[in-house]
């Protein structure tokens with residue numbers, strides 16, 4: 001239970017993806033006829049399988065070599081769920097975002113075989129198993145560590161595979177924004193894979209397995225590596241901090257809100273989406289560099305005015321705690337808004353954008369320093385929505401017109417991907433598209 005409380009404390013805005021009936025309370029896994037792990041525990045409301053003390057072991061060549069798992073290592077997210085894993089789960093400590101392009105000669109049939117291979121590997125790795133063949137042993141001794149793999153299709157996938165008629169209109173290219181500085185070689189892609197785990201070796205192991213599975217069918221177009229706070233490093237504050245030091249994620253849509261599903265997931269019917277996107281979602285991915293040298297020169301007060309929230313605890317500048325509603329009308333003695341008119345957290349709100357809302361699930365990144373010592377660091381901004389035009393595009397248009405934060409960030413890469421619903425038992429991700 002201690003582990004569960006830590007994870008929930010870290011991620012108040014999100015829930016584990018698996019519903020209780022989708023959890024597996026006890027599962028023995030095997031390869032080559034050798035039982036390598038027995039995950040014992042209960043799949044509660046979080047949908048995670050938590051290893052019972054002393055009962056969970058990491059995979060090894062023989063049972064006698066099996067390594068007991070920590071509770072963090074044994075956290076497991078289920079693969080066969082209504083919505084793909086990696087959307088509603090809490091932030092993981094390590095992430096890889098990777099886009100692939102199909103190679104010449106890869107058509108619909110080969111793409112289907114690739115998604116079948118990827119799904120089989122994802123299911124095994126998320127259960128803490130080794131891939132079916134050609135394992136690198138990088139995750140040996142570790143448990144699943146909340147590993148998730150999420151698969152999406154880019155605009156160009158559909159013409160490459162002769163599936164243009166199945167391409168959702170929501171995949172039409174994002175509009176240009178005046179603040180864009182996009183590097184095309186690190187944008188878009190036929191296929192997209194998001195990998196997240198609470199252990200860096202487990203995440204890398206999955207990345208390498210997915211790359212190997214691609215074989216000659218697809219080549220990596222770009223890859224980005226990210227991170228978040230390690231679970232257990234702190235039980236408070238509850239919301240993750242980004243590299244500007246702010247609590248980021250406070251006002252994410254909550255599952256308990258009545259329009260949560262409608263905002264994040266494509267409905268089974270009644271939308272302009274093709275049937276294969278039922279229960280799916282659209283991921284907008286932006287590599288947003290933070291101009292940290294400029295940002296860090298600001299006083300604390302100036303930094304807080306840029307966002308409209310206190311840096312220490314994320315409370316609105318109008319008062320209260322992190323979860324207190326913002327008082328947008330509150331003025332100071334001079335009659336100025338306490339939360340400035342161009343504050344990021346004011347103008348990105350749904351009520352300032354015709355109801356537009358997104359589920360933000362980012363990773364921070366740091367790719368070193370340039371020769372002048374300037375950090376290449378920021379946010380791998382991943383946001384989820386049922387309709388990108390009614391989500392990211394609406395909000396970003398507003399931000400583009402006058403967000404106080406825009407002087408301190410730069411959008412450097414962009415992608416938009418259709419992420420189908422979770423694969424049912426016996427299915428692979430995207431099967432309804434590729435075999436429909």
Ligand SMILES: C=CC1=C(C)c2cc3[nH]c(cc4nc(cc5[nH]c(cc1n2)c(C)c5CCC(=O)O)C(CCC(=O)O)=C4C)c(C)c3C=C
Nearest residue numbers: 246247248249250251288307345348349350379395396409
């Ligand atoms: C187009 C969408 C958004 C981009 C791009 C974006 C970039 C970005 N944001 C922060 C830091 C914070 N954002 C916060 C809130 C917030 N941001 C967006 C959207 C985008 N942000 C939304 C929809 C919201 C929630 C608004 C609301 O409903 O109140 C906050 C405040 C805390 C919180 O609610 O999470 C911070 C801090 C950075 C650093 C950044 C780019 C690098």
Ligand SMILES: [Fe+2]
Nearest residue numbers: 248344345348
């Ligand atoms: Fe934001």
